[in-house]
Amino acid sequence: MRQAYPMTEESTQVVREYAEAVFRRYSQPLTPPGFEVDWSDAPPKNTTYPGAPMLAAPRWSARQLGRLPDLLAAGDDTDRPWTAAEVSTLASLAYAVQERRVAASWNQDLLTQTHYPKATWSRGTASGGGMYPLEIYWVAGAGAPTRPGVYHFHTAHRAWQRLANGDHASAISDACLGDTGGQRADQFLVVTVRFWKNAYKYHNFCYHVVTQDLGALLGSWQLIGRGLGRQLRPVLWFADETINTRLGLVTESESALAVVPLPGPPPTGNPPAAAAVRAARFERSSRAFQPELLAPVHRATLLTTEARPAALPVEPPPAPHGTGLALPELPAQRWRTDLSAALRRRRSSFGQFSRGRRLTAAELGGILRCAAAGLAFPTDLTGPAPLARLHAVVNDVDGLPAGSYTYEPAGHRLTPVRVEPMAGLLQRAYELNNYNMEQVAAVLAISGRLAEALDHFGPRGYRLLNAVAGSSAQVTYLAATSSGWGAAPSSGWTTRCWTRRSD
Numbered sequence: 001m002r003q004a005y006p007m008t009e010e011s012t013q014v015v016r017e018y019a020e021a022v023f024r025r026y027s028q029p030l031t032p033p034g035f036e037v038d039w040s041d042a043p044p045k046n047t048t049y050p051g052a053p054m055l056a057a058p059r060w061s062a063r064q065l066g067r068l069p070d071l072l073a074a075g076d077d078t079d080r081p082w083t084a085a086e087v088s089t090l091a092s093l094a095y096a097v098q099e100r101r102v103a104a105s106w107n108q109d110l111l112t113q114t115h116y117p118k119a120t121w122s123r124g125t126a127s128g129g130g131m132y133p134l135e136i137y138w139v140a141g142a143g144a145p146t147r148p149g150v151y152h153f154h155t156a157h158r159a160w161q162r163l164a165n166g167d168h169a170s171a172i173s174d175a176c177l178g179d180t181g182g183q184r185a186d187q188f189l190v191v192t193v194r195f196w197k198n199a200y201k202y203h204n205f206c207y208h209v210v211t212q213d214l215g216a217l218l219g220s221w222q223l224i225g226r227g228l229g230r231q232l233r234p235v236l237w238f239a240d241e242t243i244n245t246r247l248g249l250v251t252e253s254e255s256a257l258a259v260v261p262l263p264g265p266p267p268t269g270n271p272p273a274a275a276a277v278r279a280a281r282f283e284r285s286s287r288a289f290q291p292e293l294l295a296p297v298h299r300a301t302l303l304t305t306e307a308r309p310a311a312l313p314v315e316p317p318p319a320p321h322g323t324g325l326a327l328p329e330l331p332a333q334r335w336r337t338d339l340s341a342a343l344r345r346r347r348s349s350f351g352q353f354s355r356g357r358r359l360t361a362a363e364l365g366g367i368l369r370c371a372a373a374g375l376a377f378p379t380d381l382t383g384p385a386p387l388a389r390l391h392a393v394v395n396d397v398d399g400l401p402a403g404s405y406t407y408e409p410a411g412h413r414l415t416p417v418r419v420e421p422m423a424g425l426l427q428r429a430y431e432l433n434n435y436n437m438e439q440v441a442a443v444l445a446i447s448g449r450l451a452e453a454l455d456h457f458g459p460r461g462y463r464l465l466n467a468v469a470g471s472s473a474q475v476t477y478l479a480a481t482s483s484g485w486g487a488a489p490s491s492g493w494t495t496r497c498w499t500r501r502s503d
């Protein structure tokens with residue numbers, strides 16, 4: 001069923017073709033022949049607006065957010081207005097630089113990371129290739145706990161840089177096309193992507209990765225929000241250029257991907273007519289280029305005045321055959337780690353997986369349940385119909401035969417698809433060389449209903465689906481860390497190895 005908005009079949013086709021090019025990139029490379037990353041011209045990972053006043057992000061004193069299963073079950077939602085420390089906690093815990101990483105792994109940056117100027121710094125949220133291309137802006141209205149204006153979060157300094165004064169909250173609210181997910185708010189976090197921070201390395205693959213990065217950040221925010229007693233409902237359907245203009249951004253180089261209302265009193269007054277931000281950010285690269293597929297796919301997803309479609313109608317994909325294996329429950333005391341500690345300790349395993357200790361079926365089930373919750377986090381576009389499903393490829397799990405399974409969250413069951421040894425298939429399907437799949441207990445795979453998403457939401461469905469996948473990947477990390485295991489997401493798979501039916 002097509003929606004009543006004028007997103008053209010042509011723009012949907014641009015996105016469909018881009019997605020297909022992404023899926024076949026290992027047989028037909030996405031980058032032009034001879035492309036080499038120019039590391040010497042890389043952009044800084046932390047964006048700075050030189051000369052803009054810098055205000056230290058207030059520290060949040062409670063230090064405990066809660067344990068993952070409790071947070072996923074949390075239903076309470078306080079209407080207490082957001083404090084500056086709470087807003088800053090979202091930004092800091094999820095995206096600020098944390099600590100230096102120097103560890104032997106199978107990655108290629110092993111030597112460079114030992115030199116201070118090229119050091120690797122961790123963050124609470126994963127990012128494809130460690131590029132961290134997302135930017136966080138706080139648009140504070142008259143009722144916000146800071147002077148009304150537009151602030152940019154400086155990820156290295158844990159500080160807000162004030163880029164503009166004035167109350168621009170109602171302009172952001174209006175750009176949400178008539179609805180901020182039923183929420184009244186006069187302060188918003190706007191997540192944007194600076195494409196070049198990813199594109200200088202990933203070239204045409206950029207759009208796929210950064211839209212999953214968005215999901216990872218929103219996944220962290222959903223959990224941190226719950227730890228603060230809040231249910232966040234990010235808005236993904238908004239007039240892109242309206243918000244970009246307000247933030248002083250050029251859509252081709254930096255563009256909004258999500259607006260997160262922080263509920264409170266509604267915005268008051270008319271916003272100043274002009275663009276809010278005129279400050280210029282620091283640029284280091286002198287040889288920046290536009291990957292040829294990036295601007296067309298991004299342009300195709302932009303909205304202007306289109307009405308928000310209803311959520312996808314409930315029409316679950318056909319259930320696989322058989323009744324499946326019921327997964328044992330993981331005792332509550334096994335979730336030892338507070339979310340704030342899990343965000344600090346989370347890291348990609350990068351070839352360090354080892355079969356020395358066996359994952360149990362209950363542990364795998366506990367992680368799957370969290371990962372499935374990450375697929376279903378609320379947004380303005382999400383409804384009861386799942387856009388994506390989880391699968392487990394079991395290599396070495398105590399209590400489960402090796403094989404591939406589909407996870408059914410309702411019954412907490414695994415339905416077998418193929419029962420046979422998986423290590424060889426996993427290794428052949430993984431196109432990078434930083435993992436020994438023989439040592440991996442299990443691989444969780446996310447399959448998405450791309451055709452339905454594009455049909456229903458138009459090109460914006462692609463962004464939504466990637467956000468859902470990124471969010472689940474981030475929750476999987478946190479679930480593994482919280483229950484004493486390692487994890488790492490990876491896009492480096494040959495997709496045809498996974499494909500079955502339409503998902």
Ligand SMILES: Cc1cc2nc3c(=O)[nH]c(=O)nc-3n(C[C@H](O)[C@H](O)[C@H](O)COP(=O)(O)O)c2cc1C
Nearest residue numbers: 126127128129130212213216347348489490491492
């Ligand atoms: C969307 C996404 C895709 C990723 N794809 C890969 C991948 O294909 N291979 C890989 O080794 N790591 C992948 N990663 C992991 C990142 O490289 C990792 O998060 C980043 O280097 C930061 O390291 P950390 O997770 O240890 O903090 C991906 C992460 C995300 C969020």
